[in-house]
Amino acid sequence: MQNNITLQSAKENHELRPLAQKPDSELSLRSLLDMGFTDTQAEQICESVSKFRGGGFTKHALSSLTTLFGLGLNPTSVLKVLQKCPELYTVKESQLQQRIGNLRKVGFVEGSLQRLVVYYPQILTVPVKTIKNVVLFLREKCLFTVQQVTDILRDSPAIVQEDLGQVEYKFQYVYFRMGVKQAEMVKSRLFRFKLDEVRCRHCFLERRGLYETPDKKGQTFIINPKLDSFLKVAQDTFLTEVAKASAEEYSVFQRLMAREWQEEDRHHSRIEAD
Amino acid sequence: EKWAATRPKNPPTRLALQHFDATYSVQLGNLWPSVRVALLSERKYGALVNNFSYEAVLANLQAQGCRDFISDTHTETQSCFEQDKAVEADKELGVSMKTSVNNSQQHSALQLSPSIKCVVFPRGDITRFKPARPDMHGLLGYYLMDAASVLPCLALDVQEGHSVLDLCAAPGGKTLVLLQTQAIRFLCLNDVSVSRTLRLKRVLNSYVPKQFLSDEMLRITSFDGTKWAEVESNTFDRVIVDVPCTTDRHSLMEDDNNIFSKSRTAERRRLPQLQLELLLAGIKAACPGGEIVYSTCTLSQIQNLSVVEQAVYLARENHGIHLEVVSLRPLTHMFRKTFHFTPDLQLGEMVVPHLAANFGPIYMCKLKRLT
Ligand SMILES: C[S@@+](CC[C@H](N)C(=O)[O-])C[C@H]1O[C@@H](n2cnc3c(N)ncnc32)[C@H](O)[C@@H]1O
Known part of the structure; x- marks a missing residue:
């Protein structure tokens, strides 16, 4: 508490002596400049650290910075990471190290690990156990290979914060209902998209006669478009290139589907309540 | 496993879809995917306003954001097809049929009965109607039906003092439209199915006051229409x-009582013959100078154009009745804001479903007895 107050007043006075008093465990403007931040960057950091009032968290801020630099990130990247995810100021050093170590084990080598942290810093706020669960789930419930799991975490890291029940539902929908295999799911970055987006585009194509669920032998009468050709693309492209439909039609369709699914959900919850 | 749920291998709805894919992709060409998705999605309704009700039905419905599509025809500026250029460009009908019919396209001025009102929610709006409620006399304020089903009734052009036959009337949607005109001197309602005729009577009792259902004005029968x-x-x-037809929309959505179920194959194959016989019976029932409207709710060319073509031919050959096809172009032109019509149909007009205006399918063709 004390610390925060001094930080704020220090900022007003452009004078940071009070902070510099405990140079080993605390954050000072000087130490930030030494790390290579510019004046403005250093001030931004001080300011955001000061926002975590009352938690005594600032003592972790320095170790977090050190850890991020330890990964080989440059000051600009470090600042970006912390701006995206200020929570990282509050994570214990030992936890951070564990989490990074675990990501290495999961398959993130130098380079890809750094890219992951910059793209989705939240990953370092997630407990090791949670990540292990997700990996186990993807391996055992969805039968992805080790490499595919790494690819999924790389392309769609937010999956680690999702409800696995929902993820499983999405996987089953795409696997059984659409007949898409794991490799293609990875390629299309399936887990970046909400189930309803996937379902809506799929159902639209299906009802237009452009998509068909394969039979037990994996055969269809028509050639289905590849998942990544209609999921990864912008809506305009989806409509003109794949669905060959007008935006008006799709807009009505989306609203109809939303209502249909809402009513299904309500129906199911009523049955469960009975 | 959730998605591989056990369901019958080939349910009738699936068979219907396979059948339509095979025939309509040829018949409608590039238009088919757009019609297909509409058929497989929730349809739109129209609310036929019941003039016999004591409530301010029309005003109430308008307050909810609907409009009477029949009077709302003034906007000549832009047809809905023009907004939909991508689809429009693809529109073509693979109908290759040499019409041996005397197709004199007489463009007489359209007179529509001002008392027929049917409200719909605007294009692209998916709001549903609430079920109609009885007024203080127990009469319902509106009847929910495919708004496109009103068109064959409008095409019939009932005039003051006419005698009218509704050969396949149950459950009575079109009958109710005709009764709204209050112009009919004598109305004959028939349907071969006794149970459906009972339903027709229930509908009439829920919408029309007793004094308009007297024996002098109305006759309800359950004959085989082909023997009229x-x-x-x-x-x-x-x-x-x-x-009766393959009721395309129903056949895609409901497995119960589906005309594409294996057990009804023979019945389904006989449909065009039955339709032909019914139309011929209707033609014979009309007086010389009288007019006949044939209608279905299928896209099938065999049940639509071909039936009319043969009926016209057989009426002349076997019965010496000469007919003329009355053009419905003025009508379709008038309502092009509300419905999607197939362009350039050789014989009759057809409303095709579209997601933004999900009415139909309805086919209609109007004939006039010259002799
Ligand atoms: C499309 S529905 C009529 C719908 C009705 N016009 C309405 O608007 O509510 C066709 C009707 O034809 C009847 N039908 C079938 N075969 C017939 C026959 N041989 N003679 C008379 N009616 C028949 C059926 O019972 C069915 O009710």
Whole structure:
């Protein structure tokens, strides 16, 4: 508490002596400049650290910075990471190290690990156990290979914060209902998209006669478009290139589907309540 | 496993879809995917306003954001097809049929009965109607039906004092439209199915006051319509022949009582013959100078154009009745804001479903007895 107050007043006075008093465990403007931040960057950091009032968290801020630099990130990247995810100021050093170590084990080598942290810093706020669960789930419930799991975490890291029940539902929908295999799911970055987006585009194509669920032998009468050709693309492209439909039609369709699914959900919850 | 749920291998709805894919992709060409997705999605309704109700039905419905599509025809500026250029460009009908019919396209001025009102929610709006409620006399304020089903009734052009035959009338949607005109001197309602005729009577009782249902004004029968000539012929000013058909929308959505179920194959194959016989019976029932409207709710060319073409031919060859096809272009032109019509159909007009205006399918063709 004390610390925060001094930080704020220090900022007003452009004078940071009070902070510099405990140079080993605390954050000072000087130490930030030494790390290579510019004046403005250093001030931004001080300011955001000061926002975590009352938690005594600032003592972790320095170790977090050190850890991020330890990964080989440059000051600009470090600042970006912390701006995206200020929570990282509050994570214990030992936890951070564990989490990074675990990501290495999961398959993130130098380079890809750094890219992951910059793209989705939240990953370092997630407990090791949670990540292990997700990996186990993807391996055992969805039968992805080790490499595919790494690819999924790389392309769609937010999956680690999702409800696995929902993820499983999405996987089953795409696997059984659409007949898409794991490799293609990875390629299309399936887990970046909400189930309803996937379902809506799929159902639209299906009802237009452009998509068909394969039979037990994996055969269809028509050639289905590849998942990544209609999921990864912008809506305009989806409509003109794949669905060959007008935006008006799709807009009505989306609203109809939303209502249909809402009513299904309500129906199911009523049955469960009975 | 959730998605591989066990369901019958080939349910009738699936068979219907396979059948339609095979025939309509040829018949409608590039238009088919757009019609297909509409058929497989929730349809839109229209609310036929019941003039016999004591409530301010129309005003109430308008307050909810609907409009009477029949009077709302003034906007000549832009047709809905023009907004939909991508689709429009693809529109083509693979109909290759040499019409041997005397197709004199007479463009007489359209007179529509001002008392027929049917409200719909705007294009692209998916709001649903609430079920109608009875007024203080127990009469319902509106009847929910496919708004496109009103068109064959409008096409029939009932005039003051006419006698009218509705050969396949149950459950009575089109009958109710005709009754709204309050112009009919005598109305004959028939349907071969006794149970459906009972339903028709229930509908009439829920919408029309007793005094308009007296024996002098109304007759309800359950004959086989194909044998109508054995009862009477050369009688009616107007005849509507709304035949049983493959009811495309229903066949895609409901497995129960589906005409594509294996057990009904023979019945389904006989449909075009039954339709032809019903239309011929309707033609014979009309008086010389009288007019007949044939209608279905299928896209099938074999049940639509081909039936009319053969009926016109057989009426002349076997019965010496000469007919003329009355153009419905003025009508479709008038309502192009509300419905999607197939362009350039050789014979008759057809409303095709579209997601933004999900009415139909409805086919209609109007004939006039010259002799
Ligand atoms: C499309 S529905 C008519 C719908 C009705 N016009 C309406 O608007 O509510 C066709 C009707 O034809 C009847 N039908 C079938 N075969 C017939 C026959 N041989 N004679 C008379 N009616 C028949 C059926 O019972 C069915 O009710």
